[in-house]
Amino acid sequence: MRKFLLAAGLSLSILPSALAQHWGYDGHEGPQHWGEMSEGWATCAAGQQQSPIDLGTSSGLGLQSMAIDWPETLSGTVIDNGHTIQVNVEPGGSLTIAGHDYALVQFHFHAASEHTVNGRHAPMEVHFVHADENGGLAVIGVLVEAGAPLSSLGSVWAVNPQPEINSGGIAASVRLNEFLPADRSAWRYAGSLTTPPCSETVTWTVFRHPVTASAAQIAWFEDRHPHSYRPAMPLHRRLVLQIGG
Numbered sequence: 247m248r249k250f251l252l253a254a255g256l257s258l259s260i261l262p263s264a265l266a267q268h269w270g271y272d273g274h275e276g277p278q279h280w281g282e283m284s285e286g287w288a289t290c291a292a293g294q295q296q297s298p299i300d301l302g303t304s305s306g307l308g309l310q311s312m313a314i315d316w317p318e319t320l321s322g323t324v325i326d327n328g329h330t331i332q333v334n335v336e337p338g339g340s341l342t343i344a345g346h347d348y349a350l351v352q353f354h355f356h357a358a359s360e361h362t363v364n365g366r367h368a369p370m371e372v373h374f375v376h377a378d379e380n381g382g383l384a385v386i387g388v389l390v391e392a393g394a395p396l397s398s399l400g401s402v403w404a405v406n407p408q409p410e411i412n413s414g415g416i417a418a419s420v421r422l423n424e425f426l427p428a429d430r431s432a433w434r435y436a437g438s439l440t441t442p443p444c445s446e447t448v449t450w451t452v453f454r455h456p457v458t459a460s461a462a463q464i465a466w467f468e469d470r471h472p473h474s475y476r477p478a479m480p481l482h483r484r485l486v487l488q489i490g491g
């Protein structure tokens with residue numbers, strides 16, 4: 247974190263107390279240490295349903311229906327929270343899994359991907375975080391490979407939010423559906439937040455097919471938040487189900 251903040255041109259003296267618990271992706275603040283850094287983060291080390299995981303094989307077919315209902319465009323504020331670029335969206339997007347409704351709250355990015363497929367990372371992964379009224383989360387993971395540009399990604403990067411701690415963010419309008427692959431077949435499993443406190447409250451859906459972004463678009467985020475992924479965690483006794491497209 248110290249290295250990051252200095253790289254971002256921020257003085258340590260302006261750190262608010264909210265950032266007293268530092269975490270990062272490397273060294274003493276890295277994922278191997280999250281579980282011992284704070285009492286509230288013990289699940290990061292002791293949990294049996296942690297994310298991400300390696301995908302590629304599935305235990306069987308899932309019969310749960312899934313419906314993504316995102317408006318054509320959605321407004322949001324783009325922030326750099328020190329760990330990722332995140333877009334906090336206005337209400338309007340929803341996700342229904344087996345009759346259970348979740349509302350889209352925010353989406354953010356990781357480089358490389360957090361979920362791996364047969365051990366391989368994609369260059370990037372986007373997480374669309376949906377929440378229900380009881381604190382349950384449903385996150386959609388979209389893998390991003392290098393190829394044709396993704397114009398929606400360009401509109402987020404163009405905001406270029408600076409990692410200022412008290413920044414309220416900058417508005418942007420994003421065509422969300424461009425982030426979805428045409429083939430919606432997916433892996434589904436029960437997991438966790440991939441950042442502290444690693445709460446095991448997430449129903450994960452990761453699409454089998456990636457979308458593409460240009461090499462320059464991927465490089466822009468890699469440069470801003472390099473190595474911003476948690477390594478794959480043990481599957482333990484969980485099932486990974488295959489969901490139809």
Ligand SMILES: [Zn+2]
Binds near residue numbers: 354355356373440
């Ligand atoms: Zn994430």
